[in-house]
Amino acid sequence: MFGLDLPARPAFTGALTRGKGGSHTHMTRQRGRWRDAAFGLTVFLAAIAPVERAGAQDEPAHFHHVHLNVVDPDATIQFYRRYFSAVPIQYRQRAPALLTDRSFLLLTKVETRAPKLERTALWHIGWGGVDGPAEFEYRQKAGLRFETPVTPLGNQYYFYVYGPDDEVVEVWTGFHHNRFGHVHLFADDVNATARWYKEWLLLEGHRRDVPKPTATPSPDWRPGDMSIFATLWTTQVMTPNCTINIFGKPGPEKVVWWPYEPIVDFEPTDGHVIDHIAFSFRKIDPVLARMRQAGVEIVDEPRLRSEYGMRSFFVRGPDKVLVEIVEERPLPDGVWDE
Amino acid sequence: MLLKLTFPAGMVLAAVAGSVSAQEVEPARFHHVHLNSVDLEATFNFYQRMLGAIEVSYRSLTPALYTERSFILVTQVDAPPRWEPETAIWHIGWGGKDGPTEYEWFKQRGVEFYIPLTALGRFHYMYLHGPDKELVEVFTGSQNYRFNHVHLFCENVEETVAWYQRHLGLKPRRAVLPASELRRDERGRFPGNSIQVDNVGMIFYSLPDTEATRAWFPSGPLTKLAPTDGRAIDHLGFSYRRIDPVHERMKAAGVEIVEPPALRPDFGFRSFFVRGPDGLLIEFVEEKPMPEGLWD
Numbered sequence: 237m238f239g240l241d242l243p244a245r246p247a248f249t250g251a252l253t254r255g256k257g258g259s260h261t262h263m264t265r266q267r268g269r270w271r272d273a274a275f276g277l278t279v280f281l282a283a284i285a286p287v288e289r290a291g292a293q294d295e296p297a298h299f300h301h302v303h304l305n306v307v308d309p310d311a312t313i314q315f316y317r318r319y320f321s322a323v324p325i326q327y328r329q330r331a332p333a334l335l336t337d338r339s340f341l342l343l344t345k346v347e348t349r350a351p352k353l354e355r356t357a358l359w360h361i362g363w364g365g366v367d368g369p370a371e372f373e374y375r376q377k378a379g380l381r382f383e384t385p386v387t388p389l390g391n392q393y394y395f396y397v398y399g400p401d402d403e404v405v406e407v408w409t410g411f412h413h414n415r416f417g418h419v420h421l422f423a424d425d426v427n428a429t430a431r432w433y434k435e436w437l438l439l440e441g442h443r444r445d446v447p448k449p450t451a452t453p454s455p456d457w458r459p460g461d462m463s464i465f466a467t468l469w470t471t472q473v474m475t476p477n478c479t480i481n482i483f484g485k486p487g488p489e490k491v492v493w494w495p496y497e498p499i500v501d502f503e504p505t506d507g508h509v510i511d512h513i514a515f516s517f518r519k520i521d522p523v524l525a526r527m528r529q530a531g532v533e534i535v536d537e538p539r540l541r542s543e544y545g546m547r548s549f550f551v552r553g554p555d556k557v558l559v560e561i562v563e564e565r566p567l568p569d570g571v572w573d574e
Numbered sequence: 575m576l577l578k579l580t581f582p583a584g585m586v587l588a589a590v591a592g593s594v595s596a597q598e599v600e601p602a603r604f605h606h607v608h609l610n611s612v613d614l615e616a617t618f619n620f621y622q623r624m625l626g627a628i629e630v631s632y633r634s635l636t637p638a639l640y641t642e643r644s645f646i647l648v649t650q651v652d653a654p655p656r657w658e659p660e661t662a663i664w665h666i667g668w669g670g671k672d673g674p675t676e677y678e679w680f681k682q683r684g685v686e687f688y689i690p691l692t693a694l695g696r697f698h699y700m701y702l703h704g705p706d707k708e709l710v711e712v713f714t715g716s717q718n719y720r721f722n723h724v725h726l727f728c729e730n731v732e733e734t735v736a737w738y739q740r741h742l743g744l745k746p747r748r749a750v751l752p753a754s755e756l757r758r759d760e761r762g763r764f765p766g767n768s769i770q771v772d773n774v775g776m777i778f779y780s781l782p783d784t785e786a787t788r789a790w791f792p793s794g795p796l797t798k799l800a801p802t803d804g805r806a807i808d809h810l811g812f813s814y815r816r817i818d819p820v821h822e823r824m825k826a827a828g829v830e831i832v833e834p835p836a837l838r839p840d841f842g843f844r845s846f847f848v849r850g851p852d853g854l855l856i857e858f859v860e861e862k863p864m865p866e867g868l869w870d
Contacts, residue, residue: 318717321669321718321719321720323642323643323773325865325866328869329866329869335643335865337628337640337642338628338640364626366671366675366676366679366719367671367672367675367676367679369675370671370672370675371671371672374671374672374717413625413626413719414626414718414719415626415628545869564868565868567864567865567868568630568640568864568865569630569631569634570867570868571861571862571863571864571865571867571868572632572633572634572842
């Protein structure tokens with residue numbers, strides 16, 4: 237719910253001019269700077285956060301992939317191709333995968349249905365949308381199953397679709413696109429979780445700690461009423477290509493967005509339908525060294541994952557989320573590296 | 575409009591392949607659509623906010639729009655470019671899901687239309703004007719919001735498609751039709767053809783050159799195509815990992831080279847330009863494909 241990633245805005249500081257004759261596309265302009273903007277969830281106002289593209293050394297992690305455990309990879313590929321505009325590709329020419337603009341969905345085939353995520357800190361993955369009711373209806377007609385039907389919130393809508401293995405996929409209409417845009421996490425302490433991602437993955441966002449609200453959700457809450465935000469403990473961090481929303485974990489109060497039992501202790505995400513989330517750096521060894529020195533739990537040492545042809549290691553993130561760190565260049569920029 | 579919807583039902587596909595073989599030539603990858611714009615900010619805003627393109631900095635040099643696996647590159651011009659559909663590029667096209675609600679959504683945001691919402695079977699199409707009045711179709715057949723096609727006019731569909739097959743190694747969706755099937759339908763259309771290259775369907779139509787074609791081409795009969803250069807949609811770009819052999823091959827085959835290979839400093843890539851069929855300017859960029867180029 238409520239995941240937003242505003243499109244980056246250019247700040248035009250130079251002029252592109254067409255040359256006369258000669259060079260076909262002659263331009264003079266300064267290098268474009270850009271700004272990533274994000275909505276602050278609690279106040280729901282846009283807060284401008286400039287992202288300076290520094291050298292590769294202190295470049296923030298890019299979001300690399302969501303890793304699903306699925307019983308029928310073909311069904312999963314067709315589902316995301318058809319309903320979420322993902323592009324089927326062969327990851328490194330060897331593993332069927334889905335391209336989601338600047339990141340991927342990678343799949344592991346499992347024999348029996350992986351458990352759902354409702355006791356883990358990984359709540360759902362989210363796409364943009366345009367017209368909530370129409371998009372809901374279109375997916376309903378197509379026979380999709382929903383955890384939460386289309387629900388107004390302010391001027392926007394959200395709904396939760398079940399993927400083929402009961403993973404939860406949000407559609408949130410904050411933007412006129414249907415790109416993959418966010419991962420939604422729960423946390424014991426949203427501030428500690430956000431700080432972890434900022435510290436180890438150099439993500440933007442979460443400029444200051446946010447106090448846990450004392451107000452509890454009203455049982456009279458009606459869809460569309462923005463007052464719900466006063467009861468939510470929430471923050472977010474951003475990679476250049478994906479927003480990580482973090483909510484305080486569902487407590488004993490009945491809330492409209494959580495139809496299950498309250499979460500007391502998180503289970504590790506490993507083995508669930510969404511097994512883990514992955515971030516990438518151009519070089520992972522320095523990242524590993526920093527993490528190891530600071531005592532971050534290394535779940536699996538760096539090695540070549542032959543099924544995907546990529547080098548990576550795994551760490552235990554906050555709230556028992558399994559996090560993979562992949563050695564990979566960012567998309568599309570990495571394609572231009574020499 | 576998707577090509578398949580324009581064919582009379584029951585039309586038998588010709589089984590005979592064309593005289594040239596696609597296997598001989600490495601297939602080109604779709605690289606970009608190049609626009610001329612008087613107002614870059616308006617263009618970037620439009621394609622991001624209305625059509626979901628992602629702004630990137632192309633090779634950290636120049637703002638560009640990333641559309642699935644290819645790009646929209648933009649050149650600023652002083653005078654408004656001509657946009658009228660009188661060149662080989664009729665329009666560029668995006669998918670849509672729900673025509674009526676999307677039409678209202680666009681209208682509320684001040685988008686101008688060349689053709690308003692129009693039903694086509696169970697789908698809808700509409701033609702938006704981009705910021706420089708370039709034509710952008712939204713067609714709900716694909717049921718997503720992706721950039722997905724370029725619609726082209728040809729003086730001779732068979733010859734044009736054969737040109738792409740011969741020089742770009744791109745195979746058409748349908749083998750060339752026998753002359754006996756080249757009849758106009760009730761709206762004045764000949765059968766067309768298409769080529770799928772990466773995320774982009776290139777759709778080829780014959781000229782809308784009769785009064786009957788006014789039903790879907792309101793500008794009136796178009797009998798001659800002007801070169802695309804300098805228009806709001808200036809040219810199309812394809813990519814190869816190495817362009818010099820491609821340049822040599824095309825030169826040897828008699829393709830008109832408009833500009834030989836050179837570094838384009840604004841974008842940091844090498845490219846050359848040729849005159850394609852129907853006056854279409856085509857750029858060949860030395861670039862690795864998306865996303866596979868990451869893994870080279």
